[in-house]
Amino acid sequence: MEIRTERLVMTQLKVCDRDLYYGLHSDPEIIALCFDEPSSDELDAKFESCLPAWNRESGHWLCLTISILETNEKVGITGFKIKNSVAEVGYLLLPSFHGVGFGTESLKALLNWARMNCGITEFSAVVTEGNIGSERVLEKCGFTLQKIIPNAYQIGDRVYADHWYGICNT
Template identity: 55%
Template sequence: MHSYKTRSVLRLKIDTDRLGMAQITAEDWPLFHTLYRDPAVIRLCFDEPPLEEIKASFESRLPVWTKTSKHWLCLIITLNETGEKIGVTGFRIHNGSAEVGFLFQPKFHGLGYGTESLKALLQWAYREHGLQSFNAVVTEGNIASEKVLTKCGFTLKEVIPNSYKIGGKLYADHIYQYENNGFIA
């Protein structure tokens, strides 16, 4: 069972049995920086950005998020049992659809945290904000992320060949979509 709490008017909190998710704060810079620099995390997502770009991306996510925000809602994912910060998840709304994304520290890959956190995020977005349309762009070869999306009810809608370059190599973009009609897989 998932619970949905708001710590205060300004900071949202989403809890699952194993995880807590709260909007990113300035104190979360070390995790954010590590996620955007770790080759095991980004190898099928993007080339390592310059430090200035990582800082700008981080700072753009710090303002309090509302449904009318143009910036990403970025949630830090924490293990309830230990309080350890393990990754980020979130979305940004564009043209009525929420584009979702997530990154986890490598030692937490394959433990079901991606699926658990994304399901809770989708439920919260639907219940609290009425969001029904979600999408995700996954780089060809990122099978683990594709599995998370399909477990959460997303379906592959389009493959765009040679769409994105990482490490000098062109990859296809896999476009996933999910329409929520009140039920999350």
């Protein structure tokens, strides 16, 4: 499986992507508005759960590495998990690649691929309050804010609202 854009290529996560995956899940700048840093055991389990070959009936996340097409430099991950015919999307980019459009470019390509190859027409995403960059990526891809759930998620000792986004193309 491979998804290409003008600047990027996305392929399913492999064992050799462990350092990228672990770095994205432990970088303080990335996780500050996403989640608490997982324990080693939690991170091992999450990583291992993304490795099996994926198909529409898989119960696990489709996790793709995002690489720059020209250099093959890995810049992040993206993917989705299907539940009740709705694909929940997610993405994490290394901080040095924030603000250059890779999040939007990769998510648009992922959504198009999911529509064309999996027949998915409904997508969702949950963003922690204050994660403006992720909200802008979703909006640029056609998502709209569906609901806000106050005091829904705790990171460290602070409680945040969850911002639920959705898009439906029927």
